[in-house]
Amino acid sequence: MLQVPFIRDHKDVVVKGLAKRNMDATGMINQVISLDEARRNIQAELDNTLAESNSLSKEIGLLYKSGQTEKANLLKEKTGQLKELSKALSDDLNKKIAELNECLYKIPNVPNDLVPSGHTDEDNEEVFREGEIPQLFEGALPHWELAKKYDIIDFELGNKITGAGFPVYKGKGARLQRALIAYFLDKNTEAGYTEYQLPHLVNEASGFGTGQLPDKEGQMYHVTADNLYLIPTAEVPGTNIFRDVLLNESDLPIGITGYTPCFRREAGSYGAHVRGLNRLHQFDKVEILRIEHPSKSYEALDNMVNHVKGILQDLQLPYRILRLCGGDLGFTSALTYDFEVFSTAQNKWLEISSVSNFETFQANRLKLRFKNSKGKNELAHTLNGSALALPRVLAGILENYQTKEGIIIPKVLQPYTGFSII
Structure with missing residues (x-):
């Protein structure tokens, strides 16, 4: 399986190499890059959501210790919403990773420069x-x-x-x-x-x-x-x-x-x-x-x-x-x-x-x-x-x-x- 960073950074090289296999891989390569971009965006949102949730949890703990129960309970409601969001984002991320892998599994290896062109x-x-x-x-x-x-x-x-x-x-x-x-x-x-x-x-x-x-x-x-x-x-x-x-x-x-x-x-x-x-x-x-x-x-x-x-x-x-x-x-x-x-x-x-x-x-x-x-x-x-x-x-x-x-x-x-x- 080709590595996504390599595909992303060397798109033209991959497409040109796969042309030796008599295939136009432009569409598949563009799909991989698009899916990976979506995956990275979801991952970033999930990371930010989890970081905010962890930060609030620490703040809630301190508020309870200092007796600020009402304020702590308000923040607790927000952490509940963040947990629901993070679960939804995690599900979306897993689906996107599965889509990306399914696409990658269909792409053959890039031929070495020594491989001659030919059909049969x-x-x-x-x-x-x-x-x-x-x-x-x-x-x-x-x-x-x-x-x-x-x-x-x-x-x-x-x-x-x-x-x-x-x-x-x-x-x-x-x-x-x-x-x-x-x-x-x-x-x-x-x-x-x-x-x-x-x-x-x-x-x-x-x-x-x-x-x-x-x-x-x-x-x-x-x-x-x-x-x-x-x-x-x-x-x-x-x-x-x-x-x-x-x-x-x-x-x-x-x-x-x-x-x-x-x-x-x-x-x-x-x-x-x-x-x-x-x-x-x-x-x-x-x-x-x-x-x-x-x-x-x-x-x-x-x-x-x-x-x-x-x-x-x-x-x-x-x-x-x-x-x-x-x-x-x-x-x-x-x-x-x-x-x-x-x-x-x-x-x-x-x-x-x-x-x-x-x-x-x-x-x-x-x-x-x-x-x-x-x-x-x-x-x-x-x-x-x-x-x-x-x-x-x-x-x-x-x-x-x-x-x-x-x-x-x-x-x-x-x-x-x-x-x-x-």
Whole structure:
């Protein structure tokens, strides 16, 4: 959530920045400024009313002590009127604050200057590419056919048990999935991230804290009886560890990692481009999160990008990095880099990671602050990234490592799987 003082003092900057998202935010920004002005006026009137009431109360006490009962009773009537006024003003203030927050919740983060203009993912900017795209033998198969051939993932069984988008991993497929999770977590902890096991359901406050609510409400599975949500990513419970927390500057930076299953109702359209592991309702992901000093968050973002690059280099998968344009940028992000692995059998790029800096946008919602060197409370910056999302990494391994004899396991994973070929 954007900070009201920043909006008020930098209106033109905010409107211009949000134009990169292909939106005219002038009306919304003017509404925020107007609501905030009304809120401040009510607050000032309430403060003055309470101050007058407190002053009269002290005067009444002195009058009673000095025996001036009649005068004290007259003032007491006035304090009663002031109390009624202050209650009415307090109710008006709460309503105005609610209106202001409702408006603020609808405004996305302002893109960083590095974010390119554009409308769709076709306008994203490729900033890096690495790895040789393998030449597959004639008759090479896409991963969903390989999964069936080697009996390692059963999509039909998952459809029977739950529905489309809930695959069942079997035998060496399940072992490879577990190996990837363990390898990713080990890489992250070796890089200094503290491992957490996190809840798979969160409350409404957590959803609002990281910006999934109200923006992505339709994409989340909602347990209505308990008003809980299945997590779409470990970012939500992980970042909410620090909701309503005041850190010391010396506590920064903080880095955590965690494996969770992830659940998303909206899995997109149907067809060949979303077959197999390309898009699921339930999938596994290992996440990295950072809480940073504002002056160091973009250095941290670069380090996170390099960390994910290192994992893909170890897996020896061809990949590229895209800087997302304004039209493809997530609601809460100021700058996002997407990693895509090349699926040779499908002849297409598959997104496997997003690494983002949210600056103070989430921290403002979360009330995540630290006490700076001057002793003042300051909002921290939050960042997160997938390291990595498993389904498309697994698809890339199955397709790019296939041979006529079977699927070779990347060398870095063989100590985790206990086998070198499927």
